[in-house]
Amino acid sequence: MISFDRVSKIYPDESVALDNVSFSIEPGEFVSIVGPSGAGKTTLLKLFLAEEKPTEGDIFFNDTNIHKLGKKSINDFRRRVGMVFQDFRLLPGKTVYENIAFTMEAAGRTDEEIEQDVPHVLDLVDLSSKIWNFPKELSGGEKQRVAIARALVNEPDVIIADEPTGNLDPVNTYDVVQILKKINDLGTIVILTTHNKGIIDSLGKRVIAMDKGRIVRDDKSGKYYI
Amino acid sequence: MTREMLTTKLRRVIRTGFFNFSRNGTVSLASVLVMTVTLMTIGLISFSGAVLETSLAELRDKIDVNVTFVPTASEEEILSIKHSLESLPEVLLVTYVSREEALTAFKERHASDQAILAALDELGENPLGAVLNVKARDPSQYASVADFLEGDNTLSQGGLTIIDKVNYFQNKTAIDRLSSIINSADKLGFALTIILAAISILIAFNTIRLTIYIAKDEISVMRLVGASTTYIQGPFVVVGVIYGVMAGILTLLIFLPLTYWLGGVTESFFTGFNLFSYYTGNFLQIAGIIMISGVLIGALSSILAVRKYLKV
Numbered sequence: 218m219i220s221f222d223r224v225s226k227i228y229p230d231e232s233v234a235l236d237n238v239s240f241s242i243e244p245g246e247f248v249s250i251v252g253p254s255g256a257g258k259t260t261l262l263k264l265f266l267a268e269e270k271p272t273e274g275d276i277f278f279n280d281t282n283i284h285k286l287g288k289k290s291i292n293d294f295r296r297r298v299g300m301v302f303q304d305f306r307l308l309p310g311k312t313v314y315e316n317i318a319f320t321m322e323a324a325g326r327t328d329e330e331i332e333q334d335v336p337h338v339l340d341l342v343d344l345s346s347k348i349w350n351f352p353k354e355l356s357g358g359e360k361q362r363v364a365i366a367r368a369l370v371n372e373p374d375v376i377i378a379d380e381p382t383g384n385l386d387p388v389n390t391y392d393v394v395q396i397l398k399k400i401n402d403l404g405t406i407v408i409l410t411t412h413n414k415g416i417i418d419s420l421g422k423r424v425i426a427m428d429k430g431r432i433v434r435d436d437k438s439g440k441y442y443i
Numbered sequence: 444m445t446r447e448m449l450t451t452k453l454r455r456v457i458r459t460g461f462f463n464f465s466r467n468g469t470v471s472l473a474s475v476l477v478m479t480v481t482l483m484t485i486g487l488i489s490f491s492g493a494v495l496e497t498s499l500a501e502l503r504d505k506i507d508v509n510v511t512f513v514p515t516a517s518e519e520e521i522l523s524i525k526h527s528l529e530s531l532p533e534v535l536l537v538t539y540v541s542r543e544e545a546l547t548a549f550k551e552r553h554a555s556d557q558a559i560l561a562a563l564d565e566l567g568e569n570p571l572g573a574v575l576n577v578k579a580r581d582p583s584q585y586a587s588v589a590d591f592l593e594g595d596n597t598l599s600q601g602g603l604t605i606i607d608k609v610n611y612f613q614n615k616t617a618i619d620r621l622s623s624i625i626n627s628a629d630k631l632g633f634a635l636t637i638i639l640a641a642i643s644i645l646i647a648f649n650t651i652r653l654t655i656y657i658a659k660d661e662i663s664v665m666r667l668v669g670a671s672t673t674y675i676q677g678p679f680v681v682v683g684v685i686y687g688v689m690a691g692i693l694t695l696l697i698f699l700p701l702t703y704w705l706g707g708v709t710e711s712f713f714t715g716f717n718l719f720s721y722y723t724g725n726f727l728q729i730a731g732i733i734m735i736s737g738v739l740i741g742a743l744s745s746i747l748a749v750r751k752y753l754k755v
Contacts, residue, residue: 266667288672289671295669296669306660306664307664308661309661310658310661319670320668320669322455323665323670328451
């Protein structure tokens with residue numbers, strides 16, 4: 218489904234962010250990527266989203282080389298990937314409803330679909346009561362749940378969660394992880410990067426550990442080691 | 444893309460634009476005001492162009508050359524010179540003032556001066572010669588008109604010149620100076636127009652760019668959820684156009700009392716030119732220039748500014 222084939226990323230200042238990384242992810246997997254800051258986790262995700270180009274190697278999604286796609290196809294591809302960030306990245310000028318609707322509008326969905334799906338997906342993350350609030354009126358945990366709802370609404374093949382719990386307290390962290398697990402149970406690939414040992418240990422899913430741009434360990438049912 | 448999808452998209456873009464405009468109240472207000480200053484500058488430039496043009500035309504109109512003939516010159520000879528003057532390409536208009544008319548005008552001019560009138564009566568006959576009043580198309584062309592009059596073609600049959608004097612030679616310096624002033628005023632006005640317009644457009648552009656700079660993170664998020672370039676850019680362009688339209692209307696409204704107030708001043712300063720009647724008389728044209736400038740500046744600034752943040 219997703220495969221990285223000997224991917225390296227060297228920035229113009231000669232710093233090596235990724236060094237000959239290869240791995241693949243099968244449909245329905247829940248993969249956690251762990252490692253210290255600067256290990257290359259974020260670069261990995263950026264390359265997957267075609268925000269940056271690899272210096273060497275190829276990245277495939279369903280046998281399509283992502284970095285050979287044209288501009289329009291990249292937009293189509295990104296709509297099949299849901300993103301959740303540590304800093305939420307909601308659109309501050311839009312209400313909760315509009316934030317989620319925007320993603321659907323960008324995907325060319327009809328007004329009827331939007332009116333039907335947005336309340337539904339907000340119900341899924343238990344935020345129906347905040348549908349007309351602006352992001353600044355929400356708590357961190359609520360914002361992250363909106364972000365997850367936004368990532369979910371186009372029924373993506375993959376959800377990427379980059380340190381989604383980095384700004385959250387333990388209760389909200391638990392909630393977010395439970396939601397991600399639920400999404401994965403429904404068949405969506407989830408790729409999670411985190412520093413949180415507790416999350417990894419409690420998940421009992423596949424863990425890829427990175428250090429200095431290399432994969433140092435890839436366990437089917439891993440624990441968090443430093 | 445189907446037609447239906449296209450209209451849906453367009454509707455969404457316009458609606459989002461209006462939402463963004465109204466939700467960012469302060470930023471929108473500031474941008475509209477800056478844009479208003481820009482459009483007022485453009486409007487004032489066109490006003491001053493009109494003022495300059497009228498006053499220069501008036502000045503040009505004041506310059507002429509008078510050819511005074513000796514009193515013995517026959518009307519026939521004078522009219523033949525008038526005819527040959529009129530056939531010169533440089534000459535716009537020649538008016539003939541007969542001896543009698545010259546006398547009447549002279550008497551009128553000195554109606555209050557009894558001594559002169561008495562001296563005229565004493566003389567018994569009309570001492571004044573007939574006059575040809577020559578207007579050239581351009582002030583610089585008086586020299587060649589004067590040359591023509593100096594030449595042989597104005598000699599009477601007896602070989603004696605019938606021209607008493609041509610006042611060009613008295614007024615030469617004044618005419619030369621005036622025509623050089625007119626020329627440089629024309630050039631200076633044009634250069635100032637270009638510079639002022641460029642500066643004010645840059646200021647408006649920069650303001651809009653700043654408002655979009657605030658949204659640059661937002662733009663990158665839109666990119667990451669897979670929104671297309673036009674779909675991201677569209678609402679910003681709509682907001683830019685709203686800025687332009689609102690600023691344009693505001694400018695046109697401000698100009699009403701402003702030109703009314705300046706109208707009296709301009710009328711007494713530049714004879715016959717009233718700014719208010721110029722504004723109302725050419726309203727459609729001025730409104731067109733201002734509204735089109737506003738919309739173009741707004742839309743283009745938005746397109747250029749968003750493009751910078753769309754590279755992801």
